[in-house]
Amino acid sequence: MSLMERVEATIRRLRETLLQCQGTDGRWSFCFESGVMTDAYMILLMKLLEVRDERLTQGLVERILARQDKDGVWRVFEDEMEGNLSATVDAILALMYAGVWKKGNLVVKRVRKYVRHRRGLRHAGSLTKVVLSLLGHLPWDQHPKVPTEFMLLPLWFPVNLFDFVGFTRVHVVPILVAADRKYAAYLPERPDLSGWEGSKPDELPYILSDSPLNEWVNAAFSSFPDGAFGASSRREAALKWAEAFMLGRLEPDGTLYSYFTTTFLMVFALLALNYPKDHPVLVRAMQGLRAFAYPLAEGLHLQETTSTVWDTSLITHALLESGVKPDHPVIKRSLRYLLSRQQTKRSDWALKNPGVPAGGWGFSDINTLNPDMDDTSVCLRALTPAAFQLGGEYRSAWERGVTWMISMQNRDGGWAAFEKNTDKKWPRWLLPFHDSHTVWTDPSMADLTGRTLECVCRYTGLDHLHPVIRRASAWLAKHQRQDGSWFGRWGIAYVYGTWAALTGLAAAGWNLRHPTVRRGVRWLLAVQRSDGGWGESCRSDREGRYVPLAFSTPSQTAWALDALIAVHDRPIPEIKAGVRCLLDLLEKKDPRIFRYPTGAGLAGQFYIHYHSYGYIWPLLTLSHYRNKYGDIDE
Numbered sequence: 319m320s321l322m323e324r325v326e327a328t329i330r331r332l333r334e335t336l337l338q339c340q341g342t343d344g345r346w347s348f349c350f351e352s353g354v355m356t357d358a359y360m361i362l363l364m365k366l367l368e369v370r371d372e373r374l375t376q377g378l379v380e381r382i383l384a385r386q387d388k389d390g391v392w393r394v395f396e397d398e399m400e401g402n403l404s405a406t407v408d409a410i411l412a413l414m415y416a417g418v419w420k421k422g423n424l425v426v427k428r429v430r431k432y433v434r435h436r437r438g439l440r441h442a443g444s445l446t447k448v449v450l451s452l453l454g455h456l457p458w459d460q461h462p463k464v465p466t467e468f469m470l471l472p473l474w475f476p477v478n479l480f481d482f483v484g485f486t487r488v489h490v491v492p493i494l495v496a497a498d499r500k501y502a503a504y505l506p507e508r509p510d511l512s513g514w515e516g517s518k519p520d521e522l523p524y525i526l527s528d529s530p531l532n533e534w535v536n537a538a539f540s541s542f543p544d545g546a547f548g549a550s551s552r553r554e555a556a557l558k559w560a561e562a563f564m565l566g567r568l569e570p571d572g573t574l575y576s577y578f579t580t581t582f583l584m585v586f587a588l589l590a591l592n593y594p595k596d597h598p599v600l601v602r603a604m605q606g607l608r609a610f611a612y613p614l615a616e617g618l619h620l621q622e623t624t625s626t627v628w629d630t631s632l633i634t635h636a637l638l639e640s641g642v643k644p645d646h647p648v649i650k651r652s653l654r655y656l657l658s659r660q661q662t663k664r665s666d667w668a669l670k671n672p673g674v675p676a677g678g679w680g681f682s683d684i685n686t687l688n689p690d691m692d693d694t695s696v697c698l699r700a701l702t703p704a705a706f707q708l709g710g711e712y713r714s715a716w717e718r719g720v721t722w723m724i725s726m727q728n729r730d731g732g733w734a735a736f737e738k739n740t741d742k743k744w745p746r747w748l749l750p751f752h753d754s755h756t757v758w759t760d761p762s763m764a765d766l767t768g769r770t771l772e773c774v775c776r777y778t779g780l781d782h783l784h785p786v787i788r789r790a791s792a793w794l795a796k797h798q799r800q801d802g803s804w805f806g807r808w809g810i811a812y813v814y815g816t817w818a819a820l821t822g823l824a825a826a827g828w829n830l831r832h833p834t835v836r837r838g839v840r841w842l843l844a845v846q847r848s849d850g851g852w853g854e855s856c857r858s859d860r861e862g863r864y865v866p867l868a869f870s871t872p873s874q875t876a877w878a879l880d881a882l883i884a885v886h887d888r889p890i891p892e893i894k895a896g897v898r899c900l901l902d903l904l905e906k907k908d909p910r911i912f913r914y915p916t917g918a919g920l921a922g923q924f925y926i927h928y929h930s931y932g933y934i935w936p937l938l939t940l941s942h943y944r945n946k947y948g949d950i951d952e
Contacts, residue, residue, distance in 0.1 A: 732762025
């Protein structure tokens with residue numbers, strides 16, 4: 319069988335698999351799988367709210383136990399050398415609260431030794447330490463201090479809450495409420511964690527009360543007249559504002575901004591504000607979170623959110639590229655679903671992009687408030703054939719989406735994930751949460767800019783000389799790394815960013831004659847593995863440099879190939895070698911290579927194994943290979 323025949327057979331197989339697993343309402347529902355953090359926190363949350371669900375608890379416990387490595391610790395990716403301190407603390411905490419293990423258990427002793435070796439609980443990640451304080455295991459005064467009144471600073475002030483990106487704001491606000499009240503819940507089965515600090519404890523973390531931020535907050539409020547907050551003090555006014563902020567951003571399913579972790583924190587914050595445990599807001603929130611549970615072979619996983627819109631739009635686009643016609647019943651059903659998820663109300667994104675009607679799409683099934691560039695651009699790719707062939711509501715939805723997407727271009731020419739011009743530097747200067755520096759703001763990134771540029775060039779009809787396209791192309795050229803690669807924020811990592819940048823530039827008319835493109839191609843070929851594929855470690859994301867993986871992965875191999883296909887008129891030997899490797903990976907179906915996380919969330923702490931990626935990216939890339947080179951003799 320020739321290489322092209324193998325490609326065609328694999329396209330048919332992938333296509334048929336996806337056609338058969340569509341939901342009746344047009345969606346595809348694959349697992350958005352991360353580490354054990356959300357599983358652990360759900361166990362704690364059910365205990366906090368006295369929710370009895372033995373099936374869910376047991377399923378979560380089973381998965382946490384299944385994810386423990388042979389050396390007794392937990393990791394967030396396979397090649398994380400010393401294990402992950404935060405994941406290990408999260409896991410053992412939940413298992414002890416669930417009554418699975420007691421303090422004297424040999425496994426607990428082993429984990430305690432590991433935690434002490436890693437310098438103790440206070441060296442875990444910021445969110446883990448917040449949870450330890452919420453449960454009374456770590457004093458609140460050992461956290462960097464952010465004044466509660468910070469939330470009241472107006473938008474025009476040089477430092478304010480809305481300098482953070484939206485998904486960070488909805489984490490920060492409930493934490494500030496709980497910290498202000500020094501709230502701690504003492505739950506049944508509470509383990510004794512005394513002695514879990516390192517044998518040589520460091521000094522306490524830097525306390526923000528000595529930071530200029532406090533001075534700036536006080537200076538800002540000194541200009542307000544007496545009585546500006548009515549009968550309330552500034553602090554009481556801030557807490558009332560925070561309560562309204564959280565309640566005003568609840569999704570229809572009761573979750574806060576459609577995320578597990580934000581909803582988890584909101585529950586504690588509302589309890590700190592004296593909400594009873596059976597309050598309808600809390601009951602509704604728990605109902606929403608329980609719907610995030612996804613059955614796996616190793617137990618139940620509580621997803622951080624669902625990836626339904628993302629998966630459905632990508633699969634629809636991939637099927638269309640593979641040759642499925644726009645009038646196919648599966649495509650028509652998926653487009654109906656996507657139309658129903660287009661966002662119609664202006665939300666926080668409009669604060670820095672006023673005057674533009676809503677029209678974007680979000681990531682999850684129940685997201686109505688937080689549209690993003692990636693989902694919007696992929697939904698537009700999926701809608702384009704119907705918009706121009708069928709018109710009507712497809713065309714009007716497409717036009718609203720295109721208008722919104724283009725309007726979100728940053729002043730520097732790039733695109734960010736969620737919001738426009740949200741990249742102030744002060745959070746990185748003033749906030750000593752060093753593990754969170756990548757999530758404070760929402761700067762232009764190569765992956766978002768490249769993918770959005772590709773969509774604008776190929777699907778909107780704008781001329782390549784249009785200022786939107788020229789500015790985005792210039793941004794990518796300016797932000798190429800010296801070695802020829804680009805960093806990708808939401809995928810792993812340099813392979814992902816380089817793929818997005820090169821496909822975007824190719825769509826904008828840049829070819830191999832351009833030195834920027836040549837450098838990018840040279841880098842991809844330099845990191846190609848001996849088996850013809852590509853594999854990059856999550857360590858790249860954490861260490862800020864390319865780190866190879868010990869094996870090739872289907873999604874990363876597909877990304878690199880797609881970039882090379884985009885800029886080569888004929889299939890060079892390295893492309894053919896990559897295609898053979900990708901075909902072999904799909905045939906062998908080694909679980910190890912398919913479950914390695916290639917999605918990024920929070921550097922060093924949160925990575926995603928998209929269960930859909932083993933279908934989507936190979937199908938898309940192989941279709942591009944066939945469509946471009948099918949008439950070329952091999």
